[in-house]
Amino acid sequence: METNGGGGGSAADVSRILSELETLKTAKNDIECRISALEAQLRDLTTTTTKKDIEDKNDTVSNGSCPLISAVHSNINHDLSPDSVYRYSRHLLLPSFGVQGQSNLVKSSILVIGAGGLGSPALLYLAACGVGRLGIVDHDVVELNNMHRQVIHTEAYIGQPKVKSAAATCRSINSTIQIVEYQEALRTSNALEILSRYDVVVDATDNAPSRYMISDCCVVLGKPLVSGAALGLEGQLAVYNYNGGPCYRCLFPTPPPTSACQRCSDSGVLGVVPGIIGCLQALEAIKIAGAVGEPLSGRMLLFDALSARIRIVKIRGRSSQCEVCGENSAFTQQQFKNFDYEKFTQAPLSTLPVKLNLLPEDSRISSKEYKEKIDNGESHVLVDVRPAHHFKIVSLPNSINIPLASLEVGLPEISKALKEEDNSGSGASLYVVCRRGNDSQRAVQCLQKMGFDSAKDIIGGLESWGHDVDPNFPTY
Numbered sequence: 001m002e003t004n005g006g007g008g009g010s011a012a013d014v015s016r017i018l019s020e021l022e023t024l025k026t027a028k029n030d031i032e033c034r035i036s037a038l039e040a041q042l043r044d045l046t047t048t049t050t051k052k053d054i055e056d057k058n059d060t061v062s063n064g065s066c067p068l069i070s071a072v073h074s075n076i077n078h079d080l081s082p083d084s085v086y087r088y089s090r091h092l093l094l095p096s097f098g099v100q101g102q103s104n105l106v107k108s109s110i111l112v113i114g115a116g117g118l119g120s121p122a123l124l125y126l127a128a129c130g131v132g133r134l135g136i137v138d139h140d141v142v143e144l145n146n147m148h149r150q151v152i153h154t155e156a157y158i159g160q161p162k163v164k165s166a167a168a169t170c171r172s173i174n175s176t177i178q179i180v181e182y183q184e185a186l187r188t189s190n191a192l193e194i195l196s197r198y199d200v201v202v203d204a205t206d207n208a209p210s211r212y213m214i215s216d217c218c219v220v221l222g223k224p225l226v227s228g229a230a231l232g233l234e235g236q237l238a239v240y241n242y243n244g245g246p247c248y249r250c251l252f253p254t255p256p257p258t259s260a261c262q263r264c265s266d267s268g269v270l271g272v273v274p275g276i277i278g279c280l281q282a283l284e285a286i287k288i289a290g291a292v293g294e295p296l297s298g299r300m301l302l303f304d305a306l307s308a309r310i311r312i313v314k315i316r317g318r319s320s321q322c323e324v325c326g327e328n329s330a331f332t333q334q335q336f337k338n339f340d341y342e343k344f345t346q347a348p349l350s351t352l353p354v355k356l357n358l359l360p361e362d363s364r365i366s367s368k369e370y371k372e373k374i375d376n377g378e379s380h381v382l383v384d385v386r387p388a389h390h391f392k393i394v395s396l397p398n399s400i401n402i403p404l405a406s407l408e409v410g411l412p413e414i415s416k417a418l419k420e421e422d423n424s425g426s427g428a429s430l431y432v433v434c435r436r437g438n439d440s441q442r443a444v445q446c447l448q449k450m451g452f453d454s455a456k457d458i459i460g461g462l463e464s465w466g467h468d469v470d471p472n473f474p475t476y
């Protein structure tokens with residue numbers, strides 16, 4: 001009976017609780033109303049009256065349909081401050097985004113890995129749209145040849161860390177959000193700790209080991225990943241590890257062949273292409289953090305700038321065989337920490353150019369030594385093995401362009417040039433140059449096999465010529 005008695009009194013209790021709740025809610029409303037009024041008062045007192053302020057006030061006055069400020073505030077039923085309501089008003093006016101989407105965004109945290117071509121536009125929009133906490137990871141410094149695509153950086157920051165530059169721009173756009181700077185390269189040793197602090201991860205890096213490492217880390221931490229890539233005139237975008245969707249490894253269990261990655265004739269990129277993909281990455285991250293719409297999971301967006309085509313292709317779902325997220329996988333945080341992503345992908349994590357060392361010392365000369373040989377009038381032939389479009393950018397005087405890919409076809413041309421240069425009858429020397437001194441070594445290996453025993457490569461290529469011999473020689 002006692003228990004029943006407790007239950008029997010429940011009707012009265014419920015009524016009492018409801019009544020008390022009602023009273024508290026009214027009091028809460030009154031307090032919030034008072035807070036808003038005081039905040040508005042404070043703002044008016046502390047803000048210097050600018051032309052904009054005057055215009056805003058005139059708007060309010062002239063708009064007779066506006067309810068009284070206190071009446072509006074009394075109905076606020078969300079966490080957005082009056083300033084935020086104004087700042088993000090165009091978001092709030094979107095029925096499908098609205099107060100809920102913005103409130104979600106303000107409470108969310110997003111990590112952008114890489115403040116380069118993809119990260120620049122992504123960070124600009126993520127800062128502007130009001131993500132509560134925005135993390136930036138990058139270990140690089142701003143360079144002049146970044147400026148055409150990495151639009152978050154300004155010339156004033158050349159030589160300074162990208163993280164500092166990007167954070168400063170983000171803060172200048174939106175001082176109300178928290179920006180966290182990680183001026184370091186992402187490694188298996190720090191990735192778990194950094195990524196675990198964020199709700200959504202944006203991969204804006206540009207190399208295979210980072211791509212696998214970030215995807216695996218997101219799987220072990222259960223974080224959604226917005227992955228983008230842009231090269232040349234093409235880009236692609238996908239969301240991984242979202243709501244049971246596939247991870248990067250489900251799609252690409254084995255890394256791509258690496259030969260292309262280690263050439264010194266790096267590919268170019270049209271600046272606006274990563275700009276577009278980076279903006280789309282921001283969009284997907286905003287959708288996930290704001291809990292609106294349908295993220296690009298299980299699908300991939302392919303962008304072709306030249307033909308102005310965007311295709312969305314369906315990609316495979318989560319693979320049960322996946323070594324990291326599959327049914328039988330037991331990929332733990334510890335295994336992640338011990339995994340060698342550089343070995344797995346046969347590619348370096350660092351974006352620094354690879355310096356190969358394929359030849360014995362007597363098959364190589366420095367750019368300074370080559371300069372001396374020119375000054376001494378040594379009869380020689382200089383073969384530049386860069387692709388033709390590189391040769392058009394800049395080249396050394398009297399060099400002949402035979403791209404590495406067509407070296408064998410060009411052998412007769414080399415023989416002919418050597419004969420023409422052979423003034424003394426004791427034979428002309430053969431030197432090979434490229435952009436950074438990797439392809440030239442490959443070319444010398446090939447030439448020596450073909451009987452050009454004396455072929456030598458110029459160490460460090462045209463880059464070292466510009467650095468050590470002629471500071472006015474354009475580098476690219």
Ligand SMILES: [Zn+2]
Nearest residue numbers: 247250322325
């Ligand atoms: Zn997977």
